[in-house]
Each structure stands twice: as C-alpha cells, then as structure tokens.
Amino acid sequence: MTREHDRRQFIKVAGSAGVLGLTGLAGCSGDGGDGGSDGGDGGSDGGSDGSDGGSTGDGGSGESNVLRLGGSMSLSGDNADLGQLYKDAYELTIQRINESGGVEAGDGNTYELEMVLRDDGTDASASKSIYQELIDRENIDYLLGPYSSTVTLPASAVAAQNGKPMVEGGGASPEIFSQGNEWIFGLLPTANKYAKSYIDMCLAQDSAPESIAILAEDGTFSQSTAEGARNKISNTDLELVVDETFPSDTSDLSTNLGKVREQGADILLLCAHQKHNIILANQMESQNVNVDAAMGTVGSLNESFKNEVGPNGDYMYGPSSWAVNANFDDPVFGNTQNFVSAIEENYDYTPDYHSAAAEGVILTFMNAFQQVDELGPTPVRNQIRNSDFSSVYGNVAFDDSGVIDKNMLVYQWQPDPGLQITYPENVAQSDPLYPMPDWSER
Known part of the structure; x- marks a missing residue:
C-alpha cells in the first residue's frame, strides 16, 4: 500500500x-x-x-x-x-x-x-x-x-x-x-530527564570529560531540559563552563559556539529542536568547533535532520524514549x-x-x-x-501526575553503520565513538 x-x-x-x-x-x-x-x-x-x-x-x-x-x-x-x-x-x-x-x-x-x-x-x-x-x-x-x-x-x-x-x-x-x-x-x-543518560554515558568513558557547555533555546521544553541537566551536573565533577540561552527564532548560533570554543568545553549539550540541531551541526563545522561529544535533545535523530546536514551530523548524539x-x-x-x-x-x-x-x-x-x-x-x-x-x-502506565515513567536511551549517528544505540550498555548496539574526531580529521 x-x-x-x-x-x-x-x-x-x-x-x-x-x-x-x-x-x-x-x-x-x-x-x-x-x-x-x-x-x-x-x-x-x-x-x-x-x-x-x-x-x-x-x-x-x-x-x-x-x-x-x-x-x-x-x-x-x-x-x-x-x-x-x-x-x-x-x-x-x-x-x-x-x-x-x-x-x-x-x-x-x-x-x-x-x-x-x-x-x-x-x-x-x-x-x-x-x-x-x-x-x-x-x-x-x-x-x-x-x-x-x-x-x-x-x-x-x-x-x-x-x-x-x-x-x-x-x-x-x-x-x-x-x-x-x-x-x-x-x-x-519529562524534559528534565532528557540529558541525564547522555551525561552518564560521557562520564563512563575512559577519557571522561571535565567540562560541559549548555546552549538552550528559550522555549518551555528546552529550558526544562537545561534545568534538568544543570541539576545532574551539580551532582558530578563536571564544570559547567558555558550556559547560554538563545531566542527560538534565531538562525545563527555562531556567537554561542564561539563561547564553547573559547572556554574549551569537553562536551556540548544543545537543548533545542530540529531547526537548531541543523544550525549547530553546520556551524560547528564552519567554525571548527571541536568537542568530544555533542548532543541535540530533539530532532537530531530524524532522517530529515541527517539528510539536511549530511556528514556534519556524523558523531552527533540524541536521546530517545524508544528503540x-x-x-x-x-x-x-x-x-x-x-x-x-x-x-x-x-x-x-x-x-x-x-x-x-x-x-x-x-x-x-x-x-x-x-x-x-x-x-x-x-x-x-x-x-x-x-x-x-x-x-x-x-x-x-501513568504516575499520579499523569506522566509515563521512562528513561531515555542515547543514540549516535555513526558513519558506518548509521544510527546506533550507544547507551545504556545493556541495550547498546554499538560502543559510542568517543571522543568525536576533530573536523580537521574527518
């Protein structure tokens, strides 16, 4: 049909x-x-x-x-x-x-x-x-x-x-x-859970990160996601070196990414939707912003995202409540x-x-x-x-507040074989490709 x-x-x-x-x-x-x-x-x-x-x-x-x-x-x-x-x-x-x-x-x-x-x-x-x-x-x-x-x-x-x-x-x-x-x-x-598995995955790597940057659009969901990430970070040894909010209608993250590069953040979290994931992937490449891991919270796992950014989307992570x-x-x-x-x-x-x-x-x-x-x-x-x-x-099944109780999986776009579950380990299809290669090495 x-x-x-x-x-x-x-x-x-x-x-x-x-x-x-x-x-x-x-x-x-x-x-x-x-x-x-x-x-x-x-x-x-x-x-x-x-x-x-x-x-x-x-x-x-x-x-x-x-x-x-x-x-x-x-x-x-x-x-x-x-x-x-x-x-x-x-x-x-x-x-x-x-x-x-x-x-x-x-x-x-x-x-x-x-x-x-x-x-x-x-x-x-x-x-x-x-x-x-x-x-x-x-x-x-x-x-x-x-x-x-x-x-x-x-x-x-x-x-x-x-x-x-x-x-x-x-x-x-x-x-x-x-x-x-x-x-x-x-x-x-709920949005406050979206980044937790990503942070746990990064901290479980042999060369664990020491610093993290958060870029968040000013919408309700993205701000809740960022707040959940901050709470998670406060219970780790990670240093939050960049914490920036940008307007939802922006089409340019270059200033924000410049701060990520200047502060030398090891890993990056983008709390935003697909439009800004596309901007992030392309501007990270054009500005030569290198981090060990980068995740976008919504839209980074869609085929339409990858079709739009091509190889610039390789090594990007995204969360999912379903495999x-x-x-x-x-x-x-x-x-x-x-x-x-x-x-x-x-x-x-x-x-x-x-x-x-x-x-x-x-x-x-x-x-x-x-x-x-x-x-x-x-x-x-x-x-x-x-x-x-x-x-x-x-x-x-729903809790007393009406929300389902689920934890997030972490996926990564890998050059070969493509989108893979990388965390948690008990359901992972592949080890995370961590750290991401610098742009000069791709």
Whole structure:
C-alpha cells in the first residue's frame, strides 16, 4: 500500500481552510459529553452530567457508533517535520483498528474511530483556539495533544477547563504535569530527564570529560531540559563552563559556539529542536568547533535532520524514549517490528520515538474505551489513570501526575553503520565513538 493510497483513503476536507478530518472509515458523530465536574465549566457545548458521553451520536450525518478523537498538530511551521510523524502514526493506527472491526467498548457496543486533526502552525494561541472549537463546535470529547511543550501547556489548560481527557506524546516539560491538571496524560519522559543518560554515558568513558557547555533555546521544553541537566551536573565533577540561552527564532548560533570554543568545553549539550540541531551541526563545522561529544535533545535523530546536514551530523548524539529494534507486544500491529515495517511501507521512512509515542496515544484511548462500562470524558479519564498495557512503545502506565515513567536511551549517528544505540550498555548496539574526531580529521 502506498502513501498516496493511504492519503486518499484517510483525508477529507472538514469545513474550513487548513482543516483535515482523518478517518479510517467513513462516519461522523457527536453529542456533547459529561463535561467533567472537576475539570471546569465544561465549555459552551460540553454538556452536563448525565449525557451519553458524547462523540458517539450521529452528528446529523446518519452515522452512529463512531468515537471521535480531535486535536491540533504542527503540520506547518518550525516543527512540521516532527508533527508529520505524529499524523502518520495516528492515521495508520486508526486505519488498522477500523479495518480489524473497530473498538469493542466496555459498554457492549462496537465503534469505529474517527480523527479530526487541525494544523496549529506550531503556534500556542492557534492551538488553544483549535481545541476550544473542537469542543464547542465539533463536540469532541477525547483530545489528542499537540506537539512541543510550549504548545501543549496552554492546550492542556483548555482540556482541564472543559473537562475533556487529553493524551499527548509531544510535550515533555515538567510544568505541564505540575499544575494539578487531572485531565492531561503524557507519553514522553519529562524534559528534565532528557540529558541525564547522555551525561552518564560521557562520564563512563575512559577519557571522561571535565567540562560541559549548555546552549538552550528559550522555549518551555528546552529550558526544562537545561534545568534538568544543570541539576545532574551539580551532582558530578563536571564544570559547567558555558550556559547560554538563545531566542527560538534565531538562525545563527555562531556567537554561542564561539563561547564553547573559547572556554574549551569537553562536551556540548544543545537543548533545542530540529531547526537548531541543523544550525549547530553546520556551524560547528564552519567554525571548527571541536568537542568530544555533542548532543541535540530533539530532532537530531530524524532522517530529515541527517539528510539536511549530511556528514556534519556524523558523531552527533540524541536521546530517545524508544528503540526501533525493540519488539513489544501490541494489540493492533502485533508487535513493534510489524509497526516499524508498516510505517516504512506506507510512508517511506523509519519511525522514531515520536511515531511510537503517537501509536501509544491512540492505544491509550482505545484501551480506556474497552475497559469502561459507560463512555464519557470522566469515566474514560479515570480509566486512563489506571492504564497498564503493552504497545509498540512499550508498557503504558501513568504516575499520579499523569506522566509515563521512562528513561531515555542515547543514540549516535555513526558513519558506518548509521544510527546506533550507544547507551545504556545493556541495550547498546554499538560502543559510542568517543571522543568525536576533530573536523580537521574527518
């Protein structure tokens, strides 16, 4: 099956420009939900307690037994490459569920899944408006979170205010889960964990580093990542010799990299997204900035990153909450490797942890629908709290704050054989190529 075939099957125009409704099978629906008595006023169309839980009516179309999932995603803007990974995994997972007969819910009925996914342009204000409109006008009760912590944090507040469960695989700032919000669930380890394994890996090398530089963009996620790294560093013998913040819209890191070179930092941590990883790799080469190790926290493992920077991306590290060579049991694809093959066959790229987390988002809702006796935002939210199931992403269970408990793996782009897990040792595919060769030696 080709990607174009999938797109013809899945995509339909849903009313306004730039809006896509994605579904594995035809159908639409939507009574209002119960609104969630402890989540706020329920929104203008959130319904009142005692409704049927919403998203299962005919929505005026004559179709019934459809559960609708809705959300915003970065399908344009700075994070569009990553947003596409979520969209692809969402729609493929929904297709497989519907082709297998749909969801046999705990209320005794079988439902198809439908998704309404709108482009937020990687803009927090646009995302908030989209979620409110999905709730008020589309009668969506079950929310798929957006990408990036800066967008997810305000979007999660909309979910809480309207009493709608939101499951997300794209926001990792601890701030999202420290607001007392009982309606948000996240499948990424929190950002403060992203750099810890990288630092541990470097310190485990024979020629362990003595100093480190941190360059962090000024977004919510990246600042949380940097703070977690600082806390980790404070418990080691590493000296933090550069600690710089730069604006998210910058296209030039030369001044920051000049400080890294001047201070002679042994290792470098870039707390940023793919755009700045590309800038870093190219400007490290052009400015002859040599370090023993360099890691970018988000986007440095994507094929689109490596295609953009070419050999300049060799030896770069990146964290991941998932290993593409894992093989967890999964109720939709059978196991992880079947999912990997399906993504490769349908979309012509190898999935990364964003893709696997997206599949886990859909399965979190599916599992909750299967377990509850009565559908509706509040019972589904309560069931999500008790999640404990296997997916292509691994085991999915949430702590009291709503975040999954996972540690990060460390990957490295090696000239041959390519992207390799290098830490921790018990799952490593290859030893880290440490220290990185100087640019003059490449």
